[in-house]
Amino acid sequence: MVKLPSETSGYHHGNLRQAMVDAATELARTGGPSAIVLRGVARSVGVTATAAYRHFAARSDLVDAVAERGYERMAKSMLAELARVRATGDPRRDAIERLQAEGRGYVRFALDEPGLFATAFEHDRFGTEIPAQYDWGPSPWGLLCEALADLRDVDLLADHDVEGGALYAWAAVHGLAVLLLSSLSNLSPEHGTALIDAQLEYIVRGLCSDLPGSAVPGVDGSDRP
Amino acid sequence: MVKLPSETSGYHHGNLRQAMVDAATELARTGGPSAIVLRGVARSVGVTATAAYRHFAARSDLVDAVAERGYERMAKSMLAELARVRATGDPRRDAIERLQAEGRGYVRFALDEPGLFATAFEHDRFGTEIPAQYDWGPSPWGLLCEALADLRDVDLLADHDVEGGALYAWAAVHGLAVLLLSSLSNLSPEHGTALIDAQLEYIVRGLCSDLPGSAVPGVDGSDRP
DNA sequence: GGTATATGTTAACACTGTGAACATTGCCTC
DNA sequence: GAGGCAATGTTCACAGTGTTAACATATACC
Numbered sequence: 181m182v183k184l185p186s187e188t189s190g191y192h193h194g195n196l197r198q199a200m201v202d203a204a205t206e207l208a209r210t211g212g213p214s215a216i217v218l219r220g221v222a223r224s225v226g227v228t229a230t231a232a233y234r235h236f237a238a239r240s241d242l243v244d245a246v247a248e249r250g251y252e253r254m255a256k257s258m259l260a261e262l263a264r265v266r267a268t269g270d271p272r273r274d275a276i277e278r279l280q281a282e283g284r285g286y287v288r289f290a291l292d293e294p295g296l297f298a299t300a301f302e303h304d305r306f307g308t309e310i311p312a313q314y315d316w317g318p319s320p321w322g323l324l325c326e327a328l329a330d331l332r333d334v335d336l337l338a339d340h341d342v343e344g345g346a347l348y349a350w351a352a353v354h355g356l357a358v359l360l361l362s363s364l365s366n367l368s369p370e371h372g373t374a375l376i377d378a379q380l381e382y383i384v385r386g387l388c389s390d391l392p393g394s395a396v397p398g399v400d401g402s403d404r405p
Numbered sequence: 406m407v408k409l410p411s412e413t414s415g416y417h418h419g420n421l422r423q424a425m426v427d428a429a430t431e432l433a434r435t436g437g438p439s440a441i442v443l444r445g446v447a448r449s450v451g452v453t454a455t456a457a458y459r460h461f462a463a464r465s466d467l468v469d470a471v472a473e474r475g476y477e478r479m480a481k482s483m484l485a486e487l488a489r490v491r492a493t494g495d496p497r498r499d500a501i502e503r504l505q506a507e508g509r510g511y512v513r514f515a516l517d518e519p520g521l522f523a524t525a526f527e528h529d530r531f532g533t534e535i536p537a538q539y540d541w542g543p544s545p546w547g548l549l550c551e552a553l554a555d556l557r558d559v560d561l562l563a564d565h566d567v568e569g570g571a572l573y574a575w576a577a578v579h580g581l582a583v584l585l586l587s588s589l590s591n592l593s594p595e596h597g598t599a600l601i602d603a604q605l606e607y608i609v610r611g612l613c614s615d616l617p618g619s620a621v622p623g624v625d626g627s628d629r630p
Numbered sequence: 631g632g633t634a635t636a637t638g639t640t641a642a643c644a645c646t647g648t649g650a651a652c653a654t655t656g657c658c659t660c
Numbered sequence: 661g662a663g664g665c666a667a668t669g670t671t672c673a674c675a676g677t678g679t680t681a682a683c684a685t686a687t688a689c690c
Binding site: 418453 | 667668669670671
């Protein structure tokens with residue numbers, strides 16, 4: 181007979197790993213990665229602290245599991261914003277708006293779930309390897325690359341710029357998210373969203389506008405208005 | 406008679422605060438903020454752990470002191486790169502190169518001193534206030550604003566874009582620094598510096614090139630080559 | 631049904647930050 | 661110079677933390 185996860189028989193929990201990741205996620209949401217304390221998580225799911233070591237080799241593995249969940253939700257946030265853009269008929273404009281929507285979803289997730297965002301990117305360990313690539317469904321990076329490919333398909337981006345452009349956009353968006361949570365955390369929400377919009381505008385300009393002088397141009401005659 | 410800081414009389418240390426910040430900085434350099442452990446720092450300067458509380462209200466204050474030192478060194482790194490740019494006679498090109506030099510110094514510092522960089526920006530506390538502005542000499546933010554003002558003075562930037570542009574550039578550079586230390590940490594050094602150069606190029610394009618359609622343009626006729 | 635294995639538990643260790651009470655030193659005033 | 665006060669360090673102590681070793685129990689498989 182297949183045992184349902186719900187029927188906890190007292191001693192054996194059923195599926196403790198899942199329960200611990202759930203509890204740890206909830207803690208991380210409100211308190212960030214440092215709020216994931218093993219003993220507390222174990223206690224909150226009604227189990228002894230050392231039981232955790234049957235499912236995680238160390239606390240950091242539990243944190244990693246929460247981080248992965250954070251990536252998942254971030255991708256969802258990007259997809260949600262993506263679903264809000266409505267086609268205008270102009271494929272170029274559509275491609276731009278899709279890219280910006282993904283960026284908006286990225287930063288929105290950071291602002292809505294600062295704890296999970298911080299957990300996802302807080303690999304405090306210097307020199308230590310990060311857990312390679314995550315392989316569940318659509319990753320934030322994968323989504324971004326698709327958007328850049330779309331931009332290329334409508335001739336707004338050179339072929340050889342797709343990967344570099346993706347890294348540029350990622351860094352620009354990620355940096356804003358991080359700063360909004362730390363150094364700029366006392367900004368008003370309105371100012372915050374204005375900053376996001378401005379950033380997405382700058383990013384598109386950096387990607388899609390080519391200055392005539394190829395390398396470091398003294399900039400051509402097209403001054404400002 | 407003025408007592409020299411060097412003459413420790415056994416019981417009284419002389420200037421313990423300074424010594425502890427020094428030791429903590431060294432620990433943070435190699436191990437990041439989490440390597441700053443109060444008892445260890447105290448022991449390493451030959452004093453009991455609780456003695457620290459005569460100079461710091463809590464461990465976090467010691468970390469903050471190290472963070473401030475990190476900001477200081479980052480500014481120095483930016484100034485160092487700034488000193489390397491040589492005037493070309495074209496004031497516009499010079500202004501651009503100065504901005505890029507500052508950005509390079511910013512990211513270089515992050516790569517050269519990942520522990521201090523992480524400590525400077527690791528205000529893990531969510532919702533908690535960050536320690537306002539730092540008031541020692543030239544701050545990274547101040548330097549950046551000067552560079553943007555220079556850009557405006559040579560008509561490469563609109564007046565109302567100075568602050569927004571500075572935030573954009575800061576975020577774009579900061580994001581790259583963070584990613585190079587975390588998700589992109591296994592890149593080769595050459596690839597890393599190439600990425601930095603590319604990012605600085607993109608940033609200037611975003612700042613200094615104006616697309617004809619003001620808002621979200623479908624982009625004008627200037628396709629790709 | 632009996633046994634191996636997965637999964638929890640208890641006891642214990644070496645750490646951590648931090649507070650209270652006590653001790654020593656140096657400076658300031660008479 | 662002598663005495664007292666404030667600054668600075670020390671000793672205990674406590675409540676936490678992650679983690680290991682040895683033991684207990686329930687589940688799955690032959």
